[in-house]
Amino acid sequence: RFLVGRGAQQQRLPAHKFVLSVGSAVFDAMFNGALATNAEEVELPDVEPAAFLALLKFLYSDQVQIGAETVMTTLYTAKKYAVPALEKACVDFLQRQLSSDNAFLLLAQARLFDEPQLAALCLDTIDKCTAEALAAEGFVDIDRDTLCAVLERDTLRIREVKLFAAALRWAEAECVRTGRPVNAENKRAALGRALFLVRFPLMSIEEFALGPAQSGLLTDRELVSLFLHLTVNPKPPVAFPESPRCCILGKEQVVARFQQTESRWGYSGTSDRIRFAVDRKIFVLGYGLYGSIHGPSDYDVNIQLVQTGTGQVLGSHDTSFNSDGSPARFRVLFKSPVEVTPNVNYTACATLKGPDSHYGTKGLRKITLDCPRGSKVTFQFTYAAGNNNGTSVEDGQIPEIIFFT
Structure with missing residues (x-):
């Protein structure tokens, strides 16, 4: 028997060690390796019962039973217990479900589970539908590393001032998540290096003056250097990238x-x-x-x-x-x-x-x-x-x- 999950959601689920050992190298090592366990009940506290049931069904019958609610936990379980065919089925399911509404959510999960192919497809969707993806609810829930990975891209199809506004929304949500007052100082701290991936030099002087310059996120020195960069020639260097973002939707x-x-x-x-x-x-x-x-x-x-x-x-x-x-x-x-x-x-x-x-x-x-x-x-x-x-x-x-x- 397997004791799966934690707390009130915990379930006892029966399974044959032989079937699990044949289908999973991890279970094979667990039951037949040098450190094999002889316990009558095996505890799997970090696995969701629904995901474990999906794993069992696949190992016993080669049938894939996943849905939108269980696919991520099933993917985690398939990777943890080295069942690549089920892992591929989960990734294929996610690819079919991919849209601008969930691209950021799936990107964060793809990065967490080290699924580069899925991550690349998510980024491609974000490139093609940048404004729609940034407007989706899941955008403000991503981690900072994922935010930085997106801001680093040259292929986003959106004006920089709107990208800055989206980053500002993310920073406000991050302040709330971490229990800090939503003010300019904390928003700048939340953004960290992400702030220095925003390409302020790509904005018009009007966009910069009406948006970022009034946000409170930039220091006086940064404001002066950016205003000079936007208004004089030759342009003095700034601490922010200035290379254009080039769309990838078509051939020049x-x-x-x-x-x-x-x-x-x-x-x-x-x-x-x-x-x-x-x-x-x-x-x-x-x-x-x-x-x-x-x-x-x-x-x-x-x-x-x-x-x-x-x-x-x-x-x-x-x-x-x-x-x-x-x-x-x-x-x-x-x-x-x-x-x-x-x-x-x-x-x-x-x-x-x-x-x-x-x-x-x-x-x-x-x-x-x-x-x-x-x-x-x-x-x-x-x-x-x-x-x-x-x-x-x-x-x-x-x-x-x-x-x-």
Whole structure:
């Protein structure tokens, strides 16, 4: 007999030592090894009775009997007693149940039980449905190491300010769990190194000022250094990562709207702008821009993506690039991908400061590109009303839009 579980849930369950020994190397060592026990009753206090019953059913009949309520305890029992076939059945069950609602819960369990394949699938789901996964109830219940493992990823599909807000929710829940007052000092302590995985430099100055800067989590020195980093060029170093998070949902593509390149396009502080629309959802990474006709030169540039109808700036980035004097396009990217919805007008804007550059001519109004998995996307380019520094559908700057689907 086996005395399984603890307290009021404890049960006495009969089983044959021979059957258990054949199906489990751990039970074989327990009953037949050098330290074999001869006790009439074997105590298994750390195993749930329902999980042990599932193990017995599998060893006796090769049938898998697991459900949402018992799968994690059954997985633990299968691993503890080295029954790999039942362990695989549990992992397969969890994979079938995986969704954005439970991805964080299952990720924590996968890490606890050392199931790298399940953990990888959970992370993939979090990458693809980041906002939904962070909004799920189970997110605030994960441990700090799991939180850090997620914040370290380059492939999260969410704006950094929303990621910070989620981390803040987690810190508040952790304070409650540990019985500490929910204040800025304790939230910072709860986050620990996770705070330094938030990529504050990817935020716009407005996002940072209205969110993290007012949270109380950052020191005065950190606030000053981040404000300087977000507002001046060259940008001083900060203690927080600044590499972009790049989505993994699709292969990077480029739509090139000009068929020919010419020389001498000047800049006087006015933005080059072109309006476009697409027939399916895409994510804009940035633009390809023309550079100098006078040999190697530096440019300061601000790029923006604006929803034309509302005037809302969806993405903006101030940076610089070096042109080698060739007609090649130079990539200037946003800090994070910008979502573009189908059949809505957007305006691509670039404000350059630097010497005269090349420019494009013989522009195309309509371009259809093949996308991965056999789909297509069509771009429609139209004139952007207002002062565009001369850029139009036919000629000008912003020869390329870099995107993925």
